[in-house]
Amino acid sequence: MxxxxxxxxxxxxxxxxxxxxxxxxxxxxxxxxxxxxxxxxxxxxxxxxxxxxxxxxxxxxxxxxxxxxxxxxxxxxxxxxxxxxxxxxxxxxxxxxxxxxxxxxxxxxxxxxxxxxxxxxxxxxxxxxxxxxxxxxxxxxxxxxxxxxxxxxxxxxxxxxxxxxxxxxxxxxxxxxxxxxxxxxxxxxxxxxxNPEPIPPPAVMEHSRRFMPFSKRVNHCVNPVAKKLLEIIEEKKTNLCVSADVTTTKELLELAEKVGPEICVLKTHMDIIKDFSGETACMLVGLAMKHNFLLLEDRKFADIGNTVKMQYTSGKFFISSWADLVTVHTISGPGVLQALKEAAFDANKPRGCVIIGELSSAGNLITADYSSASMVLAAEHFDFVSGFVSQNSLSSRPGLIHFTPGVSLGCNGDNLGQQYSDPDHVVTQRGSDVIIVGRGIIMDANPGEAARKYKEAAWAAYEKRLLAAVPNK
Missing domain, CATH: 3.40.50.2020 (Rossmann fold)
Incomplete structure (x- = not known):
């Protein structure tokens, strides 16, 4: 030089x-x-x-x-x-x-x-x-x-x-x-x-989501459910979500009891529960309160606004009454988000949604343009959008939480197109906040112990990511 x-x-x-x-x-x-x-x-x-x-x-x-x-x-x-x-x-x-x-x-x-x-x-x-x-x-x-x-x-x-x-x-x-x-x-x-140059306050220049601790990101949340989730993550030292892909109320409640202490979110597919009733939802909410985790119903709403509002607030599952979060596709445009937000407001309960920004299945048809358009819609509804389901980091905003499915400690995929990655890669390289694990836990002979292993792996990856932000001086 x-x-x-x-x-x-x-x-x-x-x-x-x-x-x-x-x-x-x-x-x-x-x-x-x-x-x-x-x-x-x-x-x-x-x-x-x-x-x-x-x-x-x-x-x-x-x-x-x-x-x-x-x-x-x-x-x-x-x-x-x-x-x-x-x-x-x-x-x-x-x-x-x-x-x-x-x-x-x-x-x-x-x-x-x-x-x-x-x-x-x-x-x-x-x-x-x-x-x-x-x-x-x-x-x-x-x-x-x-x-x-x-x-x-x-x-x-x-x-x-x-x-x-x-x-x-x-x-x-x-x-x-x-x-x-x-x-x-x-x-x-x-x-x-x-004469140091004046530097604008944090509100002017956005902090990076990836390198900010969960505890500091809480203050950047607009959606109250996103804020609550980050508080749970920090308190329990877990960024693990278990996907409860079981088919009976008994299996669902037993799984929630076993993995509850290790998770921040339980993801459900209530339409596969053969004997679902209002009591199923009520008992699950009780376990969520007992073990301090949130409920994410993976409904993937994608219809026009009026239909989505009815699907969310009525019918057999009455999702808005018990689910803290729901997943949504933005394929039908902004109306789907507006409808869900209005329904949640009418119910007068803290609610949020997670936008499907990317999928983990091979050959899926979500393009980069679609993901980018979904981010634009999220920006217009930050008061209701808690984050994204994605394979990669879609936003640097600290108040948005990234959930990544397809995570496994020892499996590369299945014969139906599901692709798996390990927790360290997903959190440190792709920038995920919360890993979503299904079969790696629910099919284990001891789901509670399996959940603990995934919890520890995901949290270690998160701490490693924070350390990577500190340059060698």
């Missing part, structure tokens, strides 16, 4: 004097890397230094923060055959009106590249947009840190920074080369360290 720093100074990319910043402060130093595009050899050297940092990050795409980092990202993409995404500074008022151009799949990882970081707000704007589109953004490579608070800002929002050089190093290199005096070094460092 020493030769690059000296070359940047010689082409005027590093300037000394008096420069008015966006904040209104007058800075004795100014970094302007935009001119590097006119020096191909230097650009290539800089790109290779950025690429060396990629060993510390995992990613499927590269995205440069507009505008100065766009050339860096473009050269990286072409030279190293990594797909690039282009983030616009502002959306056009015609055409597709997209803010991000490129082909991508929600759940994949994107590496962000930036030239100079001051407060970090520009980086976080790009990170937030990419996360809102369903991409995982965990790492950003920065050419230069002005040392005015930006790095801490990124860390506070669940982003790991990888820095090529800093203002201090630049000053030392140029001083060593005889290009600036000791007095310039002293005055510049004094200005940088005494």
């Amino acid at each position: 020493e030769s690059i720093i000296n070359e940047l100074h010689s082409i005027g990319a590093i300037k000394f004097g008096e420069f008015v910043l966006k904040s209104g402060l007058v800075s004795p130093i100014y970094f302007d890397l935009r001119g590097v595009i006119s020096y191909p050899k230097l650009m290539n050297q800089l790109v290779e230094q950025v690429w060396c940092k990629k060993e510390e990050a995992k990613f499927d795409y590269i995205c440069g923060v507009p505008y100065t980092a766009l050339p860096l990202a473009s050269v990286l993409s072409v030279q190293h055959n990594v797909p690039m995404l282009l983030k616009r500074k502002e959306a056009k008022d015609y055409g597709t009106k997209k803010m991000v151009e490129g082909i991508f799949q929600p759940g994949n990882k994107c590496l962000v590249v930036e030239d100079v970081i001051t407060s970090g707000n520009s980086v976080l704007e790009t990170v937030k947009l990419l996360r809102d589109l369903g991409l995982e953004v965990e790492d950003v490579i920065l050419v230069l840190d002005r040392e005015q608070g930006g790095i801490d800002n990124l860390l506070n929002h669940g982003v790991r920074p990888h820095v090529l050089t800093s203002a201090s190093e630049v000053l030392n290199v140029l001083n060593k080369a005889g290009k600036i005096s000791d007095d310039v070094v002293r005055r510049t460092l004094d200005f940088l360290h005494k």
Whole structure:
């Protein structure tokens, strides 16, 4: 980096004097890397230094923060055959009106590249947009840190920074080369360290869901059931949901009694209970209160609003009277969410829904566009939406909970298309919050003991995920 720093100074990319910043402060130093595009050899050297940092990050795409980092990202993409995404500074008022151009799949990882970081707000704007589109953004490579608070800002929002050089190093290199005096070094460092850039409060820049403890995410919940669930998870130290795929009331209640102490949610399919009655639901609610877990009826509502409202509030199962949460497909549009929300409001009970964003079965027809559209609908109904059923992370919002089915400690799949993953992979790599386990527990000779093993594995994976957010300093 020493030769690059000296070359940047010689082409005027590093300037000394008096420069008015966006904040209104007058800075004795100014970094302007935009001119590097006119020096191909230097650009290539800089790109290779950025690429060396990629060993510390995992990613499927590269995205440069507009505008100065766009050339860096473009050269990286072409030279190293990594797909690039282009983030616009502002959306056009015609055409597709997209803010991000490129082909991508929600759940994949994107590496962000930036030239100079001051407060970090520009980086976080790009990170937030990419996360809102369903991409995982965990790492950003920065050419230069002005040392005015930006790095801490990124860390506070669940982003790991990888820095090529800093203002201090630049000053030392140029001083060593005889290009600036000791007095310039002293005055510049004094200005940088005494004038940190203002950082917006957490409400302005969203925290990363994946790297925030459940205990802190509680305050970000809009839906009261989501809040209650996170409180249960933290209190019981369990992010396990058992899928009670049994066919009689006796089996259902016995299973709930055995696994109740180990779970945060019991997922039911009441329409397969042969002898279901109001007493079945009443006794199950009693066990949920006894062992402190929530009830999720996996009804997968998908009809028009009026029909869904009747399915939810009446009929044999009278779901709204006992289920804390229900699953819903958004295929029929926003009416299904509005209908369920109105019915829950009429019942005057804390209720929520979980949107089916992705499925674990092979060959399912849910596309990336469908998942993205479901996220948009969720944003319009945060007061009722508690989270998603998904295979990957669909949102960075801390108040939304991700449930992932198809989890097993020792099975890869079945002959009907179900695909399984282990708890560690699902929680640490895919970003799930709550694992959903069915046959791995209910078919075990000792369901309570099996539930305990899954609970411990899932919680260990969650703690591992939190530790991964702490960079090596």
